[in-house]
Amino acid sequence: MNRKNEIVISLITLVRKEIKRYLRIWVQTLVPPAVTMSLYFVIFGSLIGPRIGSMDGLDYIQFMIPGLIMMSVITNSYANVVSSFYSVKFQKSIEELLVSPMPNWAILIGFVLGGVSRGVLIGIIVFFVSLFFYPSFSIANPILTISVLFLTSILFSLMGFINAIFADSFDDISIIPTFVLTPLIYLGGVFYSINILPEFWKNISMINPMLYVVNTFREGMLGVSDVSIPFALAMIVAFIAALSGACLILLNKGIGTRQ
Amino acid sequence: MTQFALEITDLKKTYDSDVVALKGINLSVTEGDFFALLGPNGAGKSSTIGIIASLVTKTAGKVKIFDIDTDDNFPEAKRLLGVVSQEINFNNFEKVMDIVTTQAGFYGIPLKEAKVKTEITLKRLGLWEKRNDQARTLSGGFKRRLMIAKALIHEPKLLILDEPTAGVDIELRREMWEFLKEINNNGTTIILTTHYLEEAEQLCKNIAIIDHGELVENTSMKNLLSRLDVQGFVLDINQSLNEPPSIDEFEIHLEDSSTLNVAIQRDQSINSLFKKLSDQGIEVSSMRNESNRLEEMFIEMVKKS
Numbered sequence: 256m257n258r259k260n261e262i263v264i265s266l267i268t269l270v271r272k273e274i275k276r277y278l279r280i281w282v283q284t285l286v287p288p289a290v291t292m293s294l295y296f297v298i299f300g301s302l303i304g305p306r307i308g309s310m311d312g313l314d315y316i317q318f319m320i321p322g323l324i325m326m327s328v329i330t331n332s333y334a335n336v337v338s339s340f341y342s343v344k345f346q347k348s349i350e351e352l353l354v355s356p357m358p359n360w361a362i363l364i365g366f367v368l369g370g371v372s373r374g375v376l377i378g379i380i381v382f383f384v385s386l387f388f389y390p391s392f393s394i395a396n397p398i399l400t401i402s403v404l405f406l407t408s409i410l411f412s413l414m415g416f417i418n419a420i421f422a423d424s425f426d427d428i429s430i431i432p433t434f435v436l437t438p439l440i441y442l443g444g445v446f447y448s449i450n451i452l453p454e455f456w457k458n459i460s461m462i463n464p465m466l467y468v469v470n471t472f473r474e475g476m477l478g479v480s481d482v483s484i485p486f487a488l489a490m491i492v493a494f495i496a497a498l499s500g501a502c503l504i505l506l507n508k509g510i511g512t513r514q
Numbered sequence: 515m516t517q518f519a520l521e522i523t524d525l526k527k528t529y530d531s532d533v534v535a536l537k538g539i540n541l542s543v544t545e546g547d548f549f550a551l552l553g554p555n556g557a558g559k560s561s562t563i564g565i566i567a568s569l570v571t572k573t574a575g576k577v578k579i580f581d582i583d584t585d586d587n588f589p590e591a592k593r594l595l596g597v598v599s600q601e602i603n604f605n606n607f608e609k610v611m612d613i614v615t616t617q618a619g620f621y622g623i624p625l626k627e628a629k630v631k632t633e634i635t636l637k638r639l640g641l642w643e644k645r646n647d648q649a650r651t652l653s654g655g656f657k658r659r660l661m662i663a664k665a666l667i668h669e670p671k672l673l674i675l676d677e678p679t680a681g682v683d684i685e686l687r688r689e690m691w692e693f694l695k696e697i698n699n700n701g702t703t704i705i706l707t708t709h710y711l712e713e714a715e716q717l718c719k720n721i722a723i724i725d726h727g728e729l730v731e732n733t734s735m736k737n738l739l740s741r742l743d744v745q746g747f748v749l750d751i752n753q754s755l756n757e758p759p760s761i762d763e764f765e766i767h768l769e770d771s772s773t774l775n776v777a778i779q780r781d782q783s784i785n786s787l788f789k790k791l792s793d794q795g796i797e798v799s800s801m802r803n804e805s806n807r808l809e810e811m812f813i814e815m816v817k818k819s
Contacts, residue, residue, distance in 0.1 A: 258589075261622025268619025279607075347603040351664070354567045354597050355620035356589035514529065514570045 265357040266365050273369025277335060284335075284373065285380065288327045292381045295323055296388040299446065311448045311479045320385045320392060321473040322445030325407060327381045329440060329468070330432065332374030332408040336366050336415030337428045344419065349512060359506035363416065363499070370412030371405065378404055399484075400475030406491045407468050413498035420502070420511035439465045444473075449481045467491070517545040518581070519672045519703035520566065525575035527561050527727075535561040537727040538575070543720070545580075545671075548698045549705045550718035550735070558727040559707045560600060563676050567597040579672060593621065596670030598661045600677045600707075606650035610641060613649060614663050621668040628667075635663045639693070655686040662690075666697070673697070674705045679713060691717055715739070745803065747784075749774040752797045761790045 277284040300316030310318040343349040352362055386392060394400050414431075422428045443465025449457050460466055467487035474480035506512065520543040527536040536558045543549045553559045564570030566577055568588060577584045579591040604613045611632060618628035636642045639659045644652060649660060658678060665673060675694070679687045687710075694717060698704050708714055714721060714735070721738055723731040731738065751772050758768040764787055765777040778784060791798060 264622045264624055265620050268616055268625075271619075272616050275612075343605075346605060347599070347601055348605050350567075350569055350597075350599055350603040351617055352620060353569055354592060354595070355617075356592045356622065357620050358589065509571045513568070514564060 261356065262358065262361050265355065266361045266368075269352070269357075269362065269365030270368045270372070273335075273339060273366065274372055276339060276369070277373050284331075285377065288331060288377045289380050289384050292323050292327060292384055293387075295319070296385060300388050311450070313477060313479065314389070316389050317392065317477065318448070318473075318479075319446060320382075320389065321476040322469050323385070324378050324381045324404075324476075325469045325472045326440050326445055328374040328378040328404060328408055329411045329465075330436065331377040332370040332411040333415040333418075333432060333436060335373040336370035336412045337419045337422070337432075339369060340366055340416055340419035341422045341425070341428050344422075344512065345425075353512065360503060363502050363506060366416055367409060367412040370415060371408040374408035374412065375404060378408075394476050395478035396475045398475075400472065403468070403472045403475050403488075403491075406488075406495065407472065410468075410491055410495050410498070413495065413502055416502050417498065417505070420505050422511075439463055440469075444469045444481060464490070464494075519543050519545045519547065519579070520705065521576075521578040521581075522562070522566075523576040523578075525562065525565060525577065526573045527558075527565060527570065528573045535727055536565075536573075536575075539724065539727075539729055541722055541729065541732065543672075543703060543705060545703055546698075546701060547703050547720055548694075548718045549703070550714035550721040551705055551707045551724065552711070552714060552721065553707075553724035557725045559724055560676060561727075562724070563597070563674055563705075563707065566674060567595065567599075568592065569597075569599075593668065594671045596665035596668065596673045598665045598673070598675040598678050600680065602657055602661065604649055604660065604664065607648055609646055609648060610636065610652070610660060611645040613660065614667055617664045618667045623668065631667055631669075632663075635667055639663050640689075655682050658682055658686075658690070662693075670702065672703045672705070676707050677709060678706070679708065679710060687713070745778050745780075747776050747778060748802050749776060749791075749798050750800045751791075752799050753795070755796075759791060759794050759796055761787070761794075764790075 296316065296319075300319055304315035304319070307315045309315065340349075343352070418428060418431050442460065443463050444460070449460045449466065452460060461482075467482050467490055470480040470482045471484055471487040471491070474484050520541070522539055522541040525536050525539040525541075526534075528534050539558070539562060541562075551559050551562065561570055565572045566579070566584075568584070577591075580594050582591040582594070584591045608616075614632040614635060615625070615628045618631055619625065623631065633642065636645055639662060641656065641659055641663060644656060649657065652660065658681075662675075662678065665675075678694075679690055682690065691713070694704060694706075698717075704717075706714065706718060718735055720734050721731070722729055748769065751774060754771045755768060756771070758766045758774060760766075763782060767775045769775050776787060778787065788798060
């Protein structure tokens with residue numbers, strides 16, 4: 256058989272396996288983000304939002320929607336890859352992949368596509384949930400929105416992969432999401448515009464990478480942003496390239512996967 | 515010209531913890547062979563297998579599978595290789611059918627063809643009835659069979675089994691022996707590690723013994739067994755004795771009043787022993803080997819190394 260076909264088949268097999276994995280436990284993987292985001296929309300959007308008024312000239316609930324979608328996409332893409340790859344290491348089923356002729360780059364793409372599929376699916380679910388609370392929502396720039404959705408999902412899937420490579424216990428796969436990702440997301444402009452912050456905190460916020468991801472997505476959905484879009488897009492793509500390279504080096508050296 | 519299924523040259527492995535697992539192993543396994551790789555725990559067997567299967571990175575040396583250097587073209591070499599690991603290495607929450615079909619997919623076998631191959635393999639291994647069961651519900655023996663099914667799904671020319679019958683009951687172990695003999699007869703080269711030396715003696719044509727990361731023996735099973743100078747036999751007798759019978763040529767001990775333990779040299783005849791016992795009015799009711807012959811040899815070699 257042609258080597259290219261062989262690799263394509265092995266890649267499709269891995270992606271199918273990854274998708275089946277999270278669909279099999281859909282109550283744990285797909286339902287919680289929908290429920291959590293509904294609560295955000297009810298509490299911060301419908302109850303507290305009207306008292307806040309407008310943000311960047313938009314209804315508060317409308318302003319929040321892109322941030323909450325991005326928050327779900329980031330956490331789910333990351334969680335999918337980190338838990339799936341760590342699990343295959345933990346139960347040694349990674350050997351199924353390592354003994355096969357599948358190249359390392361295909362293994363990486365397989366896991367990342369699994370994470371992207373879940374992240375994007377969750378993003379779509381949260382978007383439809385948001386329509387219950389703000390039915391008149393319309394997307395300002397669909398191409399930018401979809402591009403950022405996929406790029407963000409790829410970026411955080413890669414981060415999850417690196418976390419899983421270095422993880423030696425289940426604690427290790429929850430430390431970064433809890434103590435790094437979540438605070439950065441909450442402080443990255445999901446619930447507010449950095450224009451309302453004092454100058455000092457505004458400058459501090461500018462070094463938070465989540466700010467660029469959330470604002471670029473907000474630009475796509477609503478046409479408003481606190482940051483430069485070309486710069487943000489360039490940074491996302493650069494980070495994807497750097498992290499992909501790092502993942503491949505780790506896989507080729509066998510760090511965290513081979514003894 | 516002899517075709518080698520596996521050629522290992524000066525293979526070395528030192529782990530990050532500075533443990534030296536392999537000190538420069540040289541080993542060749544001929545195509546079609548049923549080869550035993552033996553050694554005590556920590557000898558370096560699993561490191562060797564891990565390197566061949568790319569689960570462990572080597573420190574130095576060369577590995578060739580059917581003349582393909584794994585440094586030059588590991589994917590091609592892997593296509594010819596099937597590995598049954600010592601530990602269960604599948605997702606216990608997946609169905610038996612899915613586990614094997616997915617493994618076929620990783621080898622580039624299209625889904626439709628993979629399903630057909632999976633059906634054939636599961637039927638051969640008596641797993642077809644369990645195809646829709648989650649792997650975690652299988653007994654230990656069936657899990658072992660599933661490991662073999664996974665390793666065979668891409669029809670490898672070289673199959674490596676790392677203690678495949680560990681924890682498996684005698685009946686199933688014998689069934690697995692028959693199965694392995696059959697696939698070996700059909701042309702698959704097999705390398706086996708096992709702690710059951712009787713298993714190696716029954717199945718394997720050639721043998722290598724590894725200890726402290728070095729090869730201490732590499733020969734044919736026949737040659738190895740022929741080197742046994744003394745064999746111990748346990749004889750149950752019909753009389754009750756207070757002391758062992760005195761026969762000059764044989765070293766006899768009394769295990770209990772009606773059991774004798776006799777050491778017989780290679781050049782001695784067992785008929786002569788029976789005759790001399792009979793002359794003294796001692797009747798033997800049954801006889802057995804004191805212990806597994808290979809086991810004695812193995813312990814002796816490992817002690818020396």
